[in-house]
Amino acid sequence: MSDIIVHDATIITLDQSDRIIKRGTIRVSGNRITAVAPTTSADQRSEAAHVIDAEGKIAIPGLIDTHRHTDFALVQGLFSDLGGAELLKEALALYHTAESTLGKSFFEAAWGFACLRQLSHGVTTVNAMDFTPAIGAEAIGQAGLRGVIGPEIADFLKPKSGQEQLRDARRFIERYHGAFDGRVLASIAPGGEVGCSRDVWRGVAELRDDYPELRLHTHLYDSPAAETMAAGSGADDPITLLEQFGLLDDRTLLTHLLHADRRDARRIAEAGAHVVHCPTVYSYFQAGEQAWFPLPALREHGANVVLGLDDPFWFDCWDLFQEAKHARLLANFEYRAQQWSSYDLLKMLTIDAARALGLDDQIGSLKPGKRADLLLIDIDSPRHQPISNLPAALTNTVTAGDVETVVVDGELLVDGGTVKAMDVEAVQTTAEHERERLQQNAGWETSISGSRPPETSILRRVSPRPLIRAMKHWGQGSVNEFFQ
């Protein structure tokens, strides 16, 4: 007998034949999908632990956020009205002080809050890069979600030495890769050419040799000084840096590429590496010289481009449908209309994202044999009806607020709008408490109408030592000048 039967849904399967079933049934047994087919009268009368009449709803695979940081999710609202440069300073100040002044409870609350946001936005899988990966693995695992989690390794951004960070990463991989019935996986996550010394890249290559099944997840070309920084590590450019260590292949995810050019795009595509684009964060906080990633060249050479929210708490929105919409509008603005079709965008949030993570045989489409990660979206309202073009509706008018039901690995985590997988009140209360501690300790002034950062100079709030090392490596001037 099935555990879950969803009948009479409009199913967008995202399978190889791009099948859309107007009135269909999905059967789930244990953690797997066992059938996806047009609804029969027998389906409507079937018995199961959960029978969901999905008339007026769309079923799609769970959404996949392919690049996110979570440690500081509780800053939501603090940064909303800051400019890019100011935000970077304030973020750095928090990153340097939170661990010692706020401690573990702050990060536990942040991950709990993030899991709740994820559940309520239909994000069933996240590809995270964080400084508190073990807390994240526990939170994601216990919330019933799926996550690929990389301990961020960056000796220029963290006081701990590169070697210590590499050892921590190895311990994390040993402990958590495949945990929670395989819902939690580890990745190898060097911060990027900005944050890592050549020694760290060498250690990353060793980790990769020891764990070839893991994804490599990194930032690349997110700064106009990317080439200078790669030169500091002895390479002509960031792509060459990865090539020198054997890190550029189809197990690699490169995030941002804002300052990459057509030639870089060709090299990335030819190596089979995947590209993660995060359009909202970079347009919300445009800092410095305007740049955008080389989409036409990436497409021309056949690169797999997917989407991530990055730091959604900086711009207060965890909605991947909106992220897809922003991706399209900004790409059209930069490169002319029709860069992506609506269906392309849906694939980027599901099956293409699963492929980037090496999980396309498990998730990303609704197909018998796959793990049961799916959403039901309520479109039976005057806001949406009548609908004639479903992919267009999903990427233009539907929002995460329309997600009604969330299933991950065969478990009903959100049922008809009610979150079952977490104690919502406890998560909210803890998040509020920790957020108050953050404000008291970091000196922010906040009220319901907005937030103001502390007036004390950042140089009096952070330890300059890692910054001085980084400046030297990047060939930049003094720390004082940098923070003028």
Ligand SMILES: [Zn+2]
């Ligand atoms: Zn990032």
